[in-house]
Amino acid sequence: KIINTSKTVYGIGWGADSSTLFIMNADEIEIWDVESETVQGNKEIELTSPMELACNKEGTKFAIYNTYGKIEIIDDITEESFELVDYENMRRDSMKHMEWSPSGDYLAVCRVDEEKRDTSYFYIPGMLDIYDVNNKELVLSIPMRNYPARSIWSPDGEEIIAVQNTGEAVLVDVSTGRLVRKIPVNSDISGSDLRPYISWSPDGS
Numbered sequence: 001k002i003i004n005t006s007k008t009v010y011g012i013g014w015g016a017d018s019s020t021l022f023i024m025n026a027d028e029i030e031i032w033d034v035e036s037e038t039v040q041g042n043k044e045i046e047l048t049s050p051m052e053l054a055c056n057k058e059g060t061k062f063a064i065y066n067t068y069g070k071i072e073i074i075d076d077i078t079e080e081s082f083e084l085v086d087y088e089n090m091r092r093d094s095m096k097h098m099e100w101s102p103s104g105d106y107l108a109v110c111r112v113d114e115e116k117r118d119t120s121y122f123y124i125p126g127m128l129d130i131y132d133v134n135n136k137e138l139v140l141s142i143p144m145r146n147y148p149a150r151s152i153w154s155p156d157g158e159e160i161i162a163v164q165n166t167g168e169a170v171l172v173d174v175s176t177g178r179l180v181r182k183i184p185v186n187s188d189i190s191g192s193d194l195r196p197y198i199s200w201s202p203d204g205s
Contacts, residue, residue: 011053056104110148155204
């Protein structure tokens, strides 16, 4: 199917099944019924200039970040909408990726460390931040020599893989912040945002 929207699309995400698709434009998140190709509702966005949308697997929590480094959370269960974090002095390309934990309680944020961006000609340092969204607090912040372009939670949510833009991935224990191991990732992808293909097996082993 091809969904034709009347506005510019800045992000998409699936609901709990393949029948619902969330499509974000500059003002709102439209709720589309895929079969009938019609809009069934919408969720207003408070942020201006949104860039990316991340949905939890149940399709009940939404994270939106914008060009100014702010992240907004929309929670259908609690019917709350709030600003989770405001990364001040961020550039347009500072935010790289967001990923909900399997439980939907935590949000991983991959970003450039702006305080150290210009300290080296050869690499761009970054951070992997993990937020407890329910309590609206940062619980883990892991500095990385090269910024993470992507993150992937383990199926049980106890570990997370962060893929750096150099192609090297690191496996982190979320409860302790301890680096478990480094994983070299081969990729033919070139460019400023290297995102090699990597995933967990369904049982997390």
